[in-house]
Amino acid sequence: MTFKKISFLLIFFLSIIFLNNLQIYKKFFVLLTKNPEKRLIDYHGYCGGESVGFIKFVYKKYNFKLIPKILNFDKMVPDNYWSIFKFNRGIRLNNFNYEYLILLNYNTYNKKNVIKFGKKKINLKDYKIIENKQNCFLLKLL
Amino acid sequence: MIEIPNIILTVIVFLILSFFSNFLFYSSVKKQNNLDIIDISGKNFIIFLNIILISSIFNPNKEILFFLCLFISILSLYFFLKEIGKFKNKILYAFLFFFVFVLAIDISNNFGYTWDTKKYYLHKATAFYQNFFIDDFVKKTEYPHFGPYIWSFFWKNNLLNFEYTGRLIFGYIYVLSVFYFINSFKFSDYIKVLVSILLILATYKTLLFDGRPDILVFSFFLFISKYLFEIFHKNQFDYHNIILIILTLNLILWTKSEGIAYVLLIASTLILFVKNNFNKKIFLSILVFSIILLKYFTYYYYGISFNPHEDTFNLKLINDIDLNFFFTRSSQIISWYFIYFFTNPIIILSSLSLLTILIRYKSLISKFNYLYFFLLSKFCVLYATFFVTVYPMPFHVKYSLDRIIFHSSGLFLVIIYYFVINFLKDKKKFTY
Numbered sequence: 001m002t003f004k005k006i007s008f009l010l011i012f013f014l015s016i017i018f019l020n021n022l023q024i025y026k027k028f029f030v031l032l033t034k035n036p037e038k039r040l041i042d043y044h045g046y047c048g049g050e051s052v053g054f055i056k057f058v059y060k061k062y063n064f065k066l067i068p069k070i071l072n073f074d075k076m077v078p079d080n081y082w083s084i085f086k087f088n089r090g091i092r093l094n095n096f097n098y099e100y101l102i103l104l105n106y107n108t109y110n111k112k113n114v115i116k117f118g119k120k121k122i123n124l125k126d127y128k129i130i131e132n133k134q135n136c137f138l139l140k141l142l
Numbered sequence: 143m144i145e146i147p148n149i150i151l152t153v154i155v156f157l158i159l160s161f162f163s164n165f166l167f168y169s170s171v172k173k174q175n176n177l178d179i180i181d182i183s184g185k186n187f188i189i190f191l192n193i194i195l196i197s198s199i200f201n202p203n204k205e206i207l208f209f210l211c212l213f214i215s216i217l218s219l220y221f222f223l224k225e226i227g228k229f230k231n232k233i234l235y236a237f238l239f240f241f242v243f244v245l246a247i248d249i250s251n252n253f254g255y256t257w258d259t260k261k262y263y264l265h266k267a268t269a270f271y272q273n274f275f276i277d278d279f280v281k282k283t284e285y286p287h288f289g290p291y292i293w294s295f296f297w298k299n300n301l302l303n304f305e306y307t308g309r310l311i312f313g314y315i316y317v318l319s320v321f322y323f324i325n326s327f328k329f330s331d332y333i334k335v336l337v338s339i340l341l342i343l344a345t346y347k348t349l350l351f352d353g354r355p356d357i358l359v360f361s362f363f364l365f366i367s368k369y370l371f372e373i374f375h376k377n378q379f380d381y382h383n384i385i386l387i388i389l390t391l392n393l394i395l396w397t398k399s400e401g402i403a404y405v406l407l408i409a410s411t412l413i414l415f416v417k418n419n420f421n422k423k424i425f426l427s428i429l430v431f432s433i434i435l436l437k438y439f440t441y442y443y444y445g446i447s448f449n450p451h452e453d454t455f456n457l458k459l460i461n462d463i464d465l466n467f468f469f470t471r472s473s474q475i476i477s478w479y480f481i482y483f484f485t486n487p488i489i490i491l492s493s494l495s496l497l498t499i500l501i502r503y504k505s506l507i508s509k510f511n512y513l514y515f516f517l518l519s520k521f522c523v524l525y526a527t528f529f530v531t532v533y534p535m536p537f538h539v540k541y542s543l544d545r546i547i548f549h550s551s552g553l554f555l556v557i558i559y560y561f562v563i564n565f566l567k568d569k570k571k572f573t574y
Contacts, residue, residue, distance in 0.1 A: 004332060007330075007335075011237075011335050014336070014340070017343070018244070018342065018343055022244070024247055024248065027250070028146075031146055031250055036304045036306060078257045078260045081265075082255070082264045085268050086268065087265060087271075087272050087274055089280060092280035093280055
């Protein structure tokens, strides 16, 4: 076998190994069948962890002019607002629209109605539930 | 369904943009036949990225800038094909396209953003996408903006405007840097493709392309590796290589906070280890000083702190330094440094190659003096940085040191090249 043929075979096999490692065939099929938003929600979950699906659902339905406060009771989440894909200085300065409140991973057995975060206190009795999926809630000020 | 054709179109756009500044080299290449298309693409893309970087300081309309660059690139490509026509390394170029396409498929499916991406980089990219700029940020304003900016630039100028379409440029820069660097070596085309695939297999991780700029720094260091190879091993310390190094260092300076340290380290390495050429060293020093000044004045204008990392560097720590602190910090830094150093695949292979060179090819040892200096001085800078950090330790060193070692690991690939060449010469195969 010539040097060229050996090199070509090695390139071919290494490429196959690389494609297999990345599961490219599966990813190619997923690109054909799912849109990016569905892929994002499938990866991060609808309600649980960052609850990307629920956040996107309420944003689409209510089209908030001001960003509502998101309270995620899963403390391992670094940031609750990245999935909105909308830059807002208010998020960094803690200026939120408290007319609406999004609770994620909220345990309904938790009887505490007053939630503290930083210097702010919120009484859940002042709100009514307008959307609820599993442990995710959208509340509106009464 | 439409995403696959869009990915192919995006990759073609990247390849066209790699001819952006070809008109600058037109007169010098006009008389040549069989131009190296990989070499041309690499050089032009570095110039293109610098144009985007300098333009970004003025926050221009991204769509107008993109179409202007694309128009110039198409014209450059047209005249290139009309007048020159023939070029070499077509096989390498075909594999470049193939691997960029494959990585693009992978990146399009990757929504596993890491902590830093969710907290900082994605917000910045979104802000740039919505035409905000660095003076609109509140947190981590001192972080250089080029990574998220280039992400938003290609996000905004894509037909589908999905977030991941902006990250495809990271994949292109990575693959281009690998092929551009491997192209420096005297191998046949098939061996170059083989070595490039091996390098991609050793270094590629899907998670690196979530929007963090670490993979960009690694790629830029591969560009630098090529220029250092030409300077130290082909004795080509000319204005052409100096300018290309400065342009690449400029990109690194604006990509990560530690970029300023890398700029000073590479500049010091060149000034100390290039023999003679005093005028060119002065020229290099002036350019290095200029790019640092440019960053300083830009930050000053936008009211951003020049402290590379506000949470790290704080003079309050000086009061806590005693003997116990010294020994604890030193042991944490040194132990984690060695753990991450010897778990990096490129470093492992380079170390084994260097060991073999030390045993069998002792005359080659002095060829890498500049690398020993870079390695030692980088360690000193890392030690100093982690020694004074006010971040909790060993948390800070544990979760950032592996990336910092990864950044410049490409510089040591030249050791593996020399080992392989000399080993094969011994076996009297693949003589070129």
